[in-house]
Amino acid sequence: MSADALKKIVSQSGLSDAAWLRAIGKHEAGGTRLRQMMNGQRPVSTEMAQAAKAFASGQLITEG
Numbered sequence: 001m002s003a004d005a006l007k008k009i010v011s012q013s014g015l016s017d018a019a020w021l022r023a024i025g026k027h028e029a030g031g032t033r034l035r036q037m038m039n040g041q042r043p044v045s046t047e048m049a050q051a052a053k054a055f056a057s058g059q060l061i062t063e064g
Contacts, residue, residue: 001049003040009052010038024051 010020017035018028036042 001044001052003038003044006044006048006052007038009056010034013055020055024055026051 010017013020013023015023017031021028021030021034033042034048037044037048
């Protein structure tokens with residue numbers, strides 16, 4: 001997954017970075033890494049790409 005694709009999924013969710021991380025079951029302290037991935041400063045991890053794809057396809061059910 002490209003940095004732009006990850007950024008698009010997160011921004012289209014309407015959630016803040018921290019809220020999006022919580023929605024996919026990650027601790028919000030990972031916000032710095034997430035922003036680095038979205039800005040292309042760090043490769044998008046396989047785990048983050050899979051979570052983003054699941055979130056975008058509606059396969060990941062979030063609460064509240």
